Amino acid sequence: MLRTPILIVNCKAYPQGIGIHAVEIASACDKVRQELGVEIAIAVQAPDIYRIVEKFPKLPVLAQHVDPYPMGSYTGWLVAEAVKAAGAIGTLLNHSEHRLPLDTLDAAIQRCRKAGLLTVVCADTPDTARDIAKLSPDMIAIEPPELIGTGIPVSKAKPEVVKNGVTAVQQINSNIPVLCGAGITRGDDVSAALQLGARGVLVASGVVKAKDVLAAVRDLAVPLKEI
Numbered sequence: 001m002l003r004t005p006i007l008i009v010n011c012k013a014y015p016q017g018i019g020i021h022a023v024e025i026a027s028a029c030d031k032v033r034q035e036l037g038v039e040i041a042i043a044v045q046a047p048d049i050y051r052i053v054e055k056f057p058k059l060p061v062l063a064q065h066v067d068p069y070p071m072g073s074y075t076g077w078l079v080a081e082a083v084k085a086a087g088a089i090g091t092l093l094n095h096s097e098h099r100l101p102l103d104t105l106d107a108a109i110q111r112c113r114k115a116g117l118l119t120v121v122c123a124d125t126p127d128t129a130r131d132i133a134k135l136s137p138d139m140i141a142i143e144p145p146e147l148i149g150t151g152i153p154v155s156k157a158k159p160e161v162v163k164n165g166v167t168a169v170q171q172i173n174s175n176i177p178v179l180c181g182a183g184i185t186r187g188d189d190v191s192a193a194l195q196l197g198a199r200g201v202l203v204a205s206g207v208v209k210a211k212d213v214l215a216a217v218r219d220l221a222v223p224l225k226e227i
């Protein structure tokens with residue numbers, strides 16, 4: 001299980017977030033996780049899962065996507081059991097950059113549950129978050145696509161999206177923690193998100209493209225300790 005509050009670092013497919021660079025980012029996450037005693041997870045490209053799990057066995061590692069198929073004749077599809085066997089504890093699903101129709105998303109969540117993988121499902125709006133809550137994922141992350149990668153934090157630029165997202169999900173299932181993401185680069189942005197009721201944040205460019213990755217992770221993680 002993942003504890004909250006949580007920082008999830010998504011390496012996406014950035015050149016600075018692949019292969020050996022993913023290992024370096026994982027190292028920073030693992031160091032700060034231990035130093036501050038807070039929950040930090042990393043979402044990496046599937047080929048990077050195993051080597052990161054081998055090096056940092058206590059760092060929760062997520063895939064960035066899982067396909068909704070069972071094991072068998074499914075060449076090239078990423079099945080939940082393979083992700084689990086590589087050592088990941090869960091996966092992102094329905095990221096803005098990898099959207100799924102609701103029925104496909106439902107199937108993927110169910111496949112992950114059967115394989116013992118946690119699901120962190122992204123939603124672009126509070127209404128989508130409400131629909132997704134009905135599928136009972138383990139966490140929902142609200143991310144307005146227009147702010148992704150801009151450095152303009154959702155928690156300050158669109159606080160109503162975070163607040164309404166939290167309310168929408170709670171109305172359906174108050175056990176599902178809601179995270180937020182898009183444009184979050186500083187500890188201040190994380191504090192603002194937590195004050196709006198988010199139970200954590202999903203961050204990519206603020207860490208992956210940072211000059212000093214360790215300092216960036218530390219800055220983002222400190223507010224998790226304060227609540």
Ligand code: G3P
Nearest residue numbers: 010148149182183204205
């Ligand atoms: O998955 C996190 C992401 O979409 C947010 O990206 O670069 O705005 O932190 P970024």
